[in-house]
Amino acid sequence: MGGLVEVTINDFVVSIAEAVPKLLAALVFLTLAYVTIRVLLYVLRGVLDGLYPEEQDLVVDLGVAIAGVFLWFGAALALLNIVGMGEIAASLGTAAGFIALGVSYALSNMIADTVAGVYLLRDPDFNPGDRVKSDPVTGVVESIELRKTRFESDEGDTVVVANRDVEKKWTKYEEVGDEKVVATTESV
Numbered sequence: 001m002g003g004l005v006e007v008t009i010n011d012f013v014v015s016i017a018e019a020v021p022k023l024l025a026a027l028v029f030l031t032l033a034y035v036t037i038r039v040l041l042y043v044l045r046g047v048l049d050g051l052y053p054e055e056q057d058l059v060v061d062l063g064v065a066i067a068g069v070f071l072w073f074g075a076a077l078a079l080l081n082i083v084g085m086g087e088i089a090a091s092l093g094t095a096a097g098f099i100a101l102g103v104s105y106a107l108s109n110m111i112a113d114t115v116a117g118v119y120l121l122r123d124p125d126f127n128p129g130d131r132v133k134s135d136p137v138t139g140v141v142e143s144i145e146l147r148k149t150r151f152e153s154d155e156g157d158t159v160v161v162a163n164r165d166v167e168k169k170w171t172k173y174e175e176v177g178d179e180k181v182v183a184t185t186e187s188v
Contacts (some may be wrong), residue, residue: 033075116167117146134170
């Protein structure tokens with residue numbers, strides 16, 4: 001019985017001694033990954049802040065969040081590989097791909113709204129305060145968000161329309177002097 005305990009303790013000590021270099025490498029990698037990812041996200045936020053005006057901070061936050069998720073997921077897979085769990089990392093990467101495919105299909109309307117929202121936010125002809133006709137409403141644009149646009153209808157009601165529906169076709173009414181000018185935009 002004493003021999004079994006001694007063999008078990010020796011095997012345990014040898015396993016710990018073999019794991020220490022991997023754990024130290026993992027700790028160094030995590031430190032470097034943390035610093036690198038923080039710097040990259042800071043630079044990305046600076047670049048996006050320069051591209052988008054302040055009222056479009058939602059677009060900046062979304063871009064930084066998506067980049068952060070991808071960077072941290074990649075760092076987690078690399079960490080698993082460093083500690084000797086490469087097969088698990090490969091399985092997780094594959095599973096994450098299938099999950100992402102399913103989620104993107106399930107959220108396709110939300111993604112379409114978000115993409116259309118980015119286009120509307122960047123469009124110089126479509127701004128809050130503009131008088132616009134977009135099915136099913138004609139009125140003044142109150143706000144443009146990532147997923148929806150709010151209009152004050154001619155009847156005084158607030159109407160919320162999905163951005164994918166607004167981006168398909170809208171008409172802007174402009175007044176130049178005493179004349180009304182109509183500018184139509186239709187996405188292709």
